[in-house]
Amino acid sequence: MLQAALAGLLSGGAYALLAVCLVLLYRMTGTLNFALGATGVFGTFVMFSLHERGGPLGLAVGLGLLASVGIGGLLGWAMARWFAEAPLQVRSSVTIAYLIALLTLGFWIFGTNPKPVPHLVGFGGVELLGLRVPFATLVTLGLAALLALGVALFLQRTRAGVWLRALAERPTAAELLGVPVQALTVGVWAFAGGVSALAVMLIAPNRSPEFGVLSLLVLPAMAGALVGLFRSFPLALVGGLGIGLIEGVASSLPIAPYRQALWFLVMLAALLWSQRKEVWDAAR
Amino acid sequence: MSLEVRGLVVARGQAPVVRGVSFSVPPGEVTALLGPNGAGKTTLLEALSGILPAQEGEVWLFGVRVERASRVARARAGLAHVEQGRAVFPSLTVEENLWVGARSGLEEAFGLFPELEKRRRVPAGQLSGGEQQMLVLARALLGRPRVLLLDEMSLGLAPLVVRRLMETVERLAQAGLAVLLVEQFAHLALGIARQALVMSQGRLVYSGPAQALLREPGLLQEAYLGRLEVGA
Ligand SMILES: Nc1ncnc2c1ncn2[C@@H]1O[C@H](COP(=O)(O)OP(=O)(O)OP(=O)(O)O)[C@@H](O)[C@H]1O
Numbered sequence: 305m306l307q308a309a310l311a312g313l314l315s316g317g318a319y320a321l322l323a324v325c326l327v328l329l330y331r332m333t334g335t336l337n338f339a340l341g342a343t344g345v346f347g348t349f350v351m352f353s354l355h356e357r358g359g360p361l362g363l364a365v366g367l368g369l370l371a372s373v374g375i376g377g378l379l380g381w382a383m384a385r386w387f388a389e390a391p392l393q394v395r396s397s398v399t400i401a402y403l404i405a406l407l408t409l410g411f412w413i414f415g416t417n418p419k420p421v422p423h424l425v426g427f428g429g430v431e432l433l434g435l436r437v438p439f440a441t442l443v444t445l446g447l448a449a450l451l452a453l454g455v456a457l458f459l460q461r462t463r464a465g466v467w468l469r470a471l472a473e474r475p476t477a478a479e480l481l482g483v484p485v486q487a488l489t490v491g492v493w494a495f496a497g498g499v500s501a502l503a504v505m506l507i508a509p510n511r512s513p514e515f516g517v518l519s520l521l522v523l524p525a526m527a528g529a530l531v532g533l534f535r536s537f538p539l540a541l542v543g544g545l546g547i548g549l550i551e552g553v554a555s556s557l558p559i560a561p562y563r564q565a566l567w568f569l570v571m572l573a574a575l576l577w578s579q580r581k582e583v584w585d586a587a588r
Numbered sequence: 589m590s591l592e593v594r595g596l597v598v599a600r601g602q603a604p605v606v607r608g609v610s611f612s613v614p615p616g617e618v619t620a621l622l623g624p625n626g627a628g629k630t631t632l633l634e635a636l637s638g639i640l641p642a643q644e645g646e647v648w649l650f651g652v653r654v655e656r657a658s659r660v661a662r663a664r665a666g667l668a669h670v671e672q673g674r675a676v677f678p679s680l681t682v683e684e685n686l687w688v689g690a691r692s693g694l695e696e697a698f699g700l701f702p703e704l705e706k707r708r709r710v711p712a713g714q715l716s717g718g719e720q721q722m723l724v725l726a727r728a729l730l731g732r733p734r735v736l737l738l739d740e741m742s743l744g745l746a747p748l749v750v751r752r753l754m755e756t757v758e759r760l761a762q763a764g765l766a767v768l769l770v771e772q773f774a775h776l777a778l779g780i781a782r783q784a785l786v787m788s789q790g791r792l793v794y795s796g797p798a799q800a801l802l803r804e805p806g807l808l809q810e811a812y813l814g815r816l817e818v819g820a
Pocket residue numbers: 600601605623624625626627628629630631632740
């Protein structure tokens with residue numbers, strides 16, 4: 305069972321990468337990005353296709369990441385241009401429309417034939433406390449931790465980070481001070497797109513490599529982000545990892561066929577918890 | 589002229605709120621913009637800085653037309669707008685608020701308002717109203733503007749704080765800045781202004797020396813009531 309839990313950690317790391325990006329986008333731009341998974345899947349399929357045609361893996365990965373950066377940035381540009389003052393519901397709905405567009409485009413460009421899935425990280429592993437931890441898991445976990453820490457530090461310590469936080473609180477006041485709002489917004493969306501591609505590429509060898517299925521990775525990531533109520537980066541990291549762990553453990557139990565739905569319970573628990581807290585706040 | 593406005597019309601929703609206003613703001617002095625509640629003063633400033641679009645008319649900033657330019661572009665061109673209601677970034681510290689628009693170090697801001705330096709690591713949302721007003725003024729100045737739009741700085745502040753703010757504005761103008769000052773307390777604004785504009789129901793009903801309004805309070809009253817025709 306421990307080995308099963310460990311297997312879940314790879315998924316958990318990928319969920320955590322996506323969850324941290326979801327929190328970043330929610331906090332800085334007030335949007336729930338349902339298209340984040342598909343944004344990464346698109347770049348991943350660009351990578352698959354290039355690799356299938358004999359392109360070197362490094363180049364394929366690089367161009368795949370670039371594709372997702374572009375697709376993420378494009379959505380960010382549309383948000384900054386046309387939906388800057390729209391409320392959360394409208395902005396989030398726009399991402400759903402974008403998700404549908406990406407799914408359609410993905411099927412159209414890449415078809416439904418299965419593609420060979422290259423492994424980004426070698427097959428080896430290390431022995432830890434009698435368990436064999438694959439390199440891929442280590443790399444994914446490391447990246448997830450690095451991302452959560454890096455994003456938090458970036459927002460605290462850099463000029464652009466201060467700009468982003470100012471923008472999140474009072475976009476108009478930030479603009480009046482000459483903050484390059486459009487460029488920053490596009491930058492955040494593009495960055496999230498690139499990270500999403502990385503997450504999908506890392507997890508793809510363990511999943512059925514279908515465009516639609518992989519695009520739904522955004523849902524367990526949403527559940528992970530919800531653990532920190534879309535506010536906290538460390539909690540999003542923990543939430544993403546936790547959901548992966550639970551899935552892993554469940555796969556060794558009789559409930560295995562339903563394990564993908566377990567994060568629904570996590571979501572429900574987080575939501576109930578948040579309600580309880582609000583009731584508590586209101587009571588004071 | 590630093591700022592020049594010609595035939596400006598601005599609407600909120602359907603209704604035109606600023607209805608054909610022309611004036612100019614020269615460098616090195618304070619121009620007071622007065623008028624009763626709802627006259628359209630805030631609406632006018634918002635159109636100047638690009639928060640609201642202009643329906644008609646022209647806005648010239650140092651000889652360049654900017655009425656279609658973005659807010660960021662106008663800020664970069666040297667226009668600063670200190671909004672009504674003290675728009676601090678509440679969860680950012682005093683220091684971080686100042687950094688947002690700063691073109692150099694923060695010393696200048698702390699020189700003007702030493703109390704901000706003492707509270708540099710405090711979230712701006714926790715400051716008093718007076719400190720928040722000092723913060724937004726200092727924050728705007730760090731962007732090295734050449735035209736400064738100030739909207740109702742004194743609202744709800746203690747007289748002592750208000751006097752300090754006014755003295756600061758006066759000194760800034762003496763140092764070369766073009767200031768357009770919107771104030772509820774007419775005598776405060778007129779005390780440091782050279783020219784005065786009075787708005788009523790979206791139109792300018794007085795435009796002339798500030799001293800004239802100070803010397804003849806009746807004139808100001810007439811202007812507020814909209815019974816005065818625009819002077820030269
Ligand atoms: N958000 C809004 N939507 C629609 N109408 C508005 C809005 N804000 C203000 N108005 C209307 O526009 C007119 C001008 O308002 P504005 O705030 O520009 O006046 P003001 O001279 O700044 O007044 P005050 O001295 O109260 O600040 C008023 O009649 C007001 O009712």
